Amino acid sequence: PAHVFHNSSVGGCNHAESSCHLALLTCLLIGSYRLCIVPLLTAFHGNVFGGAAQKSTPIKSSLLKAKLISAPSRNNGSATLTAASTSKGSSSSAVTPLKKTNHGRLVEKTDCGTVDKNKAKTVSRQHQRQPSQQAKGSPSPTAAQDETKEQIIHRLKELLTDSNCRFQALAIVLQQNLAQCDDATTQCRELSEELVSLKGELACSVHSSECLEKEKEGLRAALQDATRRLQEEHQQELADLEQKLQAVHRAEWDHVHLNYQEEANKYKVLMQQQMEELKANQETMKVQLESSHAEQLQSVRQQYELSLEELRRVHTQELQSLEQELKDSEAALSAQIEELTVQNNALLEKLAAEKSRRRELVENTQKDSHTLYLEQELESLKVVLEMKNKQLHKQEKKLMDVGKLTDKKVQLDEMLIKVQQENEDLKARMERHAALSRQLSTEQALLQDSLQKESKVNKRLSMENEELLWKLHNGDVGSPRRLSPSPTSPPHPFKLQSPRTSGFFSSPPVSPR
Structure with missing residues (x-):
């Protein structure tokens, strides 16, 4: 849920930034349009009212007109530069209005290029007219004024077409930005809905986890009580069994010890002879x-x-x-x-x-x-x-x-x-x-x-084995600690005899070492 909330906040910030960019683009569009139209009107009026001065110096007037026309075009190029940097795309010339550029200098170069071409055309026309006027004599002033007006109108038309193309490009960019803004708003709405649903699921899971914790604590307490009771019962049973086994063991030990002593005396005599x-x-x-x-x-x-x-x-x-x-x-x-x-x-x-x-x-x-x-x-x-x-x-x-x-x-x-x-x-x-x-x-x-010692040890072990077998057959049936015979010694028939007459007893279990 935290991750979803972070994404929704980022979407809101992007939406605010896109709205700011749209406002800046509209301001730049209006300013560039004003900067394009106002210099055109001033240049047009200046050329209409200053026709007499241009008759004497046609070359200078053409250069001044070119400067006046290039100034608004430069202003327009700077405006398009800022628009291109904010909206990441604008038109470069009248031929390619939808082409995106990284720098606004291209637009400026195209505008200056059109003005320079017009300058070259006017200068070439003036050079062509000068020899014709020298050949014919003094030209008529009305014809010169008409030509200059036509040239100015032609230039104004070209500038208007360029400004229209730029305006169309800016309109397309604005439409794309508006579409992106709409997509962002829809995504923000979807993310907010998902956030609300995830919050509800989180609350449900927290409630269920709390219930499970309570059940777990109850089961743990019950289990601890049961284990404590079982341990107490087990300890009591163990104490009773130990007391019984100790009593039985003492009785058996006394009986076996007497038998061991008698048999040990016999085998000592035999060992001395051997x-x-x-x-x-x-x-x-x-x-x-x-x-x-x-x-x-x-x-x-x-x-x-x-x-x-x-x-x-x-x-x-x-x-x-x-x-x-x-x-x-x-x-x-x-x-x-x-x-x-x-x-x-x-x-x-x-x-x-x-x-x-x-x-x-x-x-x-x-x-x-x-x-x-x-x-x-x-x-x-x-x-x-x-x-x-x-x-x-x-x-x-x-x-x-x-x-x-x-x-x-x-x-x-x-x-x-x-x-x-x-x-x-x-x-x-x-x-x-x-x-x-x-x-x-x-x-x-x-x-x-060492061989004699080993033979003694082997005899003693065999006697102990026989003793264990005798205990197994003649021992207390109800005794809880009944000994089992060794797994290697096979079961052989054993007759019940008195411990004094039987020859299968050994000396006391003393270690040979």
Whole structure:
């Protein structure tokens, strides 16, 4: 309803604004019509009474007439500009009277254009008449006055047609605005009627909502009273049931507790016997495991010692043989090297002596049989030197082989160190194995203890299960807290026996942990 009221108020404001626009348009229409007709009449009367002055200066009179005609047209253009800005549409010229324009300058330009055309026509006619008058002589004044009057009448007719077109355009705009105003008034009436109907509906809905609220409050109060009464009754029933259950529970508890004590004493004796048997079995198994473990450990140690002694013996033999070979090869090579160095030095001395002799012979430039002999001797010495050099190269190769043998010796020493380290690792592994065997034996003992505890717990749970079944079959039928058997245990036949002779009872429910 508020939204409808807001729209109706907006419609009323629009209606007031449209009425103001219509009043302004009528005022502008009347003013523009007066501004168009009054200057036309003044111009007409001025041209009629001032004909004598125009004879002397026809060009000036035509210019003055054009100014007088353009002044009202400009005033009319400004009026149409304001009319176009308020009514959003007006005519621009006599040819297109219903065309809408955004600015009134177009109208002014069209009016000025018509006046300028008339000016051009009058000036051209005057220029045409001047040579004709010069040819003929002095023209008659009556003919000139008639022509000017006709021109003025023609201009006035054109201005009247333009003003009529503008007036028609304004009338069309006014009709459109009046039609829009009528539509707005009808819409305002419809909206006011809708507002009245919505107000009535709102009042009805408010009344119905108030009635519903009253009914809701009444129902809520009744519901609260009923719930309070039910809660009180429920609390009373719960108190009675608790008292009954406590009495029954105490009686059952006393009876069951006595049975538990008797059966617990029996099963304690049985458990002690079983524990003694298990301890004896465990001791025998432990002795057997220790003996087998000691035998295995002794065999592993013997194998390890034998393999280690064999490796040491082989390694020492290889080292001795390699050292002996190295010593022999070093002695032989050192003797050969000494001999070769002595021979090399002697040959070098001979070669130097021969070179000096040859130089002397070359200087003397005398050749004889002795010089030839010396040359041959020199050639033979060169051959011997080459042979000795080859022998030296061979000795160097042998020395390289000796170096390789020494490298092999170093590698063998490293291998020996590695073997010793592996031996130590094996010893540490054996120690770890012994520790692990001891740990396993302790863990075995712990596992046996835990197994015994679990067996105790399982027996106790089975006894409790049997006890629950016995309670289920022999319990109070009218007791409200009757226990149900476990869903996993299948129902099996149960004979009614005395609690002392039955073997399906367990010790008191003590947690194993």
